[in-house]
Amino acid sequence: MRTEDHNIQEPAGTAANTQVVVTAMGPPEAMALRPAPIPRAGRGRVVVEVEAAGISYAEVQMLGRLHPFPPGFPFVPGYDLVGRVTEVGRGVIGVRPGDRVAAMPRKGAWTRFAEVPAKCLAPVPEGIDPAEAVALVTxxxxxxxxxxxxxxxxxxxxxxxxxxxxxxxxxxxxxxxxxxxxxxxxxxxxxxxxxxxxxxxxxxxxxxxxxxxxxxxxxxxxxxxxxxxxxxxxxxxxxxxxxxxxxxxxxxxxxxxxxxxxxxxxxxxxxxxxxxxxxxxxxxxxxxxxxxYYVQPGAAFRSDLGAMYRLALSGDLRPPVAQRYALTEAGTAMRRLMDGGVVGKLVLIP
Ligand SMILES: NC(=O)c1ccc[n+]([C@@H]2O[C@H](COP(=O)([O-])OP(=O)(O)OC[C@H]3O[C@@H](n4cnc5c(N)ncnc54)[C@H](OP(=O)(O)O)[C@@H]3O)[C@@H](O)[C@H]2O)c1
Incomplete structure (x- = not known):
């Protein structure tokens, strides 16, 4: 999505934010759920109200500091998300509040409101279930x-x-x-x-x-x-x-x-x-x-995700969602992934 000097908009709604925070290396049960202010969109960035966020092996690796270039502590995990734009930052065009989008920020998605770079967004059609939509992102x-x-x-x-x-x-x-x-x-x-x-x-x-x-x-x-x-x-x-x-x-x-x-x-x-x-x-x-191979945001990412959303909407591809969890259950969900026994994708619904 292209950028130019553009308007900053007030975020819709006044509900507080909640996010999962990892403060130190350790078991997934040690992750905390913290209140946080709703972020404001910085330049080239947007705020998204998250409908669904993916749980993946990347978070398991980040918790054990075995992921390439692991983030420093504390950090909010969450490799990918699907949601609705609530605020558009300066310099972003082609995206409006209300747009349904997917993003792959690599961290920061396990929250109710996430601030993400506009360049990592892709459009998500209406009519596709949020958990199924996020299973197709990364x-x-x-x-x-x-x-x-x-x-x-x-x-x-x-x-x-x-x-x-x-x-x-x-x-x-x-x-x-x-x-x-x-x-x-x-x-x-x-x-x-x-x-x-x-x-x-x-x-x-x-x-x-x-x-x-x-x-x-x-x-x-x-x-x-x-x-x-x-x-x-x-x-x-x-x-x-x-x-x-x-x-x-x-x-x-x-x-x-x-x-x-x-x-x-x-x-x-x-x-x-x-x-x-x-x-x-x-x-x-x-x-x-x-x-x-290493997945990257960009034009090919948007085009390929769009192709899969078309397959999902036509019923030709069924994104395999194993289970949906609340944010409060993030530790339980990660433990389940680490223990095996899952077929398909685990998803957080904030
Ligand atoms: N390069 C990239 O851009 C990129 C993007 C996304 C994911 N990834 C990587 O892809 C991998 C899979 O991610 P995921 O989210 O699909 O993880 P996942 O849902 O946890 O799946 C891992 C799979 O690995 C299988 N497995 C375990 N031990 C194995 C072995 N010794 N040999 C072969 N298979 C084995 C598991 O089978 P059972 O459960 O039956 O034991 C399970 O099906 C992760 O390492 C992740 O970091 C890379």
């Missing part, structure tokens, strides 16, 4: 862009989606299956029924013979492997690629690192990307490549 755009912009997988090709039961994985699986792609999805065995229902062939990511099982299902190799675990498991993904295939690494959530060591888990992935892509340039990989 997770949906990540899934869409990895599949259609980065890997460019075609119908009838085979892919492996790790964590096909998770927030990103469910959407990636549903989008790929809808596109006629043969999806093999890993998940813990208790979730295989749900993964199958999304259109994938489920496998246990802990199975020692996983590559053999994948080769049985996709004898010609995989057009893409989507991996959020990283570490040495990337070698397994690389070994299963067909000529011309791509290994997409979109996080390194491999366990074994201490709080605060947020950079170290990513080193094995970066090292492999460097070596394999160098070999590719030398023609030694049969066209196989590795890409690292």
């Amino acid at each position: 997770n949906g755009v990540t899934a869409w862009q990895m599949l259609h912009r980065l890997a460019r997988v075609r119908a009838s090709q085979s892919v492996l989606v790790h964590g096909a039961s998770g927030g990103v994985g469910t959407l990636l699986t549903a989008l790929a299956a809808r596109h006629g792609i043969h999806v093999i999805g890993t998940a813990s065995p208790g979730k295989h029924g749900q993964v199958r229902a999304l259109g994938a062939h489920p496998l246990d990511y802990r199975a020692p013979d996983l590559p053999d099982r994948v080769r049985e299902l996709a004898p010609g190799g995989l057009a893409a492997v989507f991996d959020h675990i990283g570490g040495s498991g990337l070698d397994q993904g690389w070994s299963m690629l067909a000529p011309g295939g791509v290994l997409v690494s979109f996080d390194s959530s491999v366990s074994g690192y201490s709080p605060g060591q947020w950079f170290r888990p990513h080193v094995p992935a970066m090292r492999r990307a460097l070596v394999w892509n160098l070999k590719r340039r030398l023609g030694l990989t049969g066209g196989r490549r590795m890409s690292m």
Whole structure:
């Protein structure tokens, strides 16, 4: 959305704000709910009354200081939101009070009123449920862009989606299956029924013979492997690629690192990307490549989110919302995500 010198408007309503605050590293139950003034929109920014905010693995990582560039304490968590603009700051055009928007500010969304940069907004159509709308923001755009912009997988090709039961994985699986792609999805065995229902062939990511099982299902190799675990498991993904295939690494959530060591888990992935892509340039990989993906706001983000909202409104895509929680239940919700057992997206409704 473009910016110019423009009007500042009084925020609508006088209700007080409430926000979840993380004051120190610790368990999710230690998060506090605090009253706060309703923010005023700064230059290039807007205030949004939040209808729904996403709960994601990013917050788990931030709490343990394992997220890339973790925020300092205290901070209000919340990677993404959907809501209605109540105030537009100086220099913002193309956005008006009353507009329904999605935003990916990366933190600050677990609140009733959030102040966010206008440049990270995307329009949200009326008629879509707020929890379903927010499930498509970070997770949906990540899934869409990895599949259609980065890997460019075609119908009838085979892919492996790790964590096909998770927030990103469910959407990636549903989008790929809808596109006629043969999806093999890993998940813990208790979730295989749900993964199958999304259109994938489920496998246990802990199975020692996983590559053999994948080769049985996709004898010609995989057009893409989507991996959020990283570490040495990337070698397994690389070994299963067909000529011309791509290994997409979109996080390194491999366990074994201490709080605060947020950079170290990513080193094995970066090292492999460097070596394999160098070999590719030398023609030694049969066209196989590795890409690292990180979701960014911008024109592509708005366009891809819009495409998914159209699919959701037409009934072609069902954003998998696992459960809705009140702000007071943020700690409980995060604990549930950390304990596993969730299929799809957990959402806060302020
Ligand atoms: N790069 C980006 O821009 C970007 C954007 C969004 C998210 N992410 C990252 O994507 C990852 C997934 O996020 P999310 O919100 O979807 O998390 P989530 O809902 O917690 O899902 C995590 C998934 O990982 C699976 N899993 C656990 N251990 C595994 C293993 N060893 N091998 C394969 N799968 C395993 C889980 O399966 P079970 O529950 O069945 O055990 C679950 O389905 C996170 O690491 C997040 O940080 C990256």
